[in-house]
Amino acid sequence: MAKLLYNRKDVYMKSYDPFNMSKPQSEFVKIRNGAYLFVPDFFDKAKSDYYFNDLIKNSEWRQEEILIFGKTVKFPRLTAWYGERPYAYSGITHEARKWTDTLLEIKNEVEIRTQSIFNSVLLNLYRNGNDSISWHADNEKILGDKPMIASVSFGATRRFQLRHNATKEKIQFELGHGSLLIMKGELQAYWQHQVPKTKKEVEARINLTFRTIT
Template identity: 40%
Template structure:
């Protein structure tokens, strides 16, 4: 498997990265606010016939009455906090793209992870736009091209914004691997648009 570090200016088509979308102080203030005030959940998931808690905490936010879940689990839907609703509206205006839902991931330290996946579920529609705001500890995002297994490592800084759109989910998988020496937490805000159906399964 080929592996290389990504220059943010040389990311594959469908990926764009801005390292300073939020100032250091705004990133820190928002991190501590969300860490304290969001309702964190840790659902069990079933993978390869094994059931156990996901290796991170989550919060799902939407104004719609979705039943949100994946791998036979469900998350309680929470309402939009004012600060995140304001951020969503700014992103919608900047991207000219509706964003009606937000999945927040809380990585408590380097042992919390996210496995290989694509955000390509039918509920997200064709060529979905996923907007990821990173807060807290710097983590490595791995991008793997499906056709070649080539892997790119991208360092996600606090206050950065990664946009995935176009054919990014068709052509690539992504993951957050373990970094066992990392003691500090990270929060990831992933804005997306989900079609209004009764149940969204991820």
């Protein structure tokens, strides 16, 4: 279990190496205002390869746009929304597309592991290192007070960072091919997360974040 040490409010140290997570965790790691579970090899390589190839070819990808200070800016990634209900964030409403057989298969495995039921999933396609998502939280009211978010990744490994709103402490993971990261409790209310840009040459990555729209 991760143990967090605080010398001052604005100084954060970890008693574990966030990049040395070769063994799957079996229990949630409790942190300040939340908990997470990271399973680096939730899906084996053969399944991960199949899911990646199917999703990248058959998902209805779109590049959304947002208006910032009167200027239209394209999202630095492609997205797709599937499930049972629409979802609105950043001024954009996603109408739900019907579940595909592949998404239902992945969802079933995630639901067995989390012992939770998800009715929607947001897909993000990071085409290269220039694609990213900035600091944000999945804290919309329609997700409930303490939502569980299950994040599955296929393709290239990308760095995922968590940052506490008050203390600014950070936890980061290398989300690789077939990995599963589950966030729950108060985490979305007190932490933000991002996938930053990277100058490294990286191939495409697909991320699925399963959630429950109330």
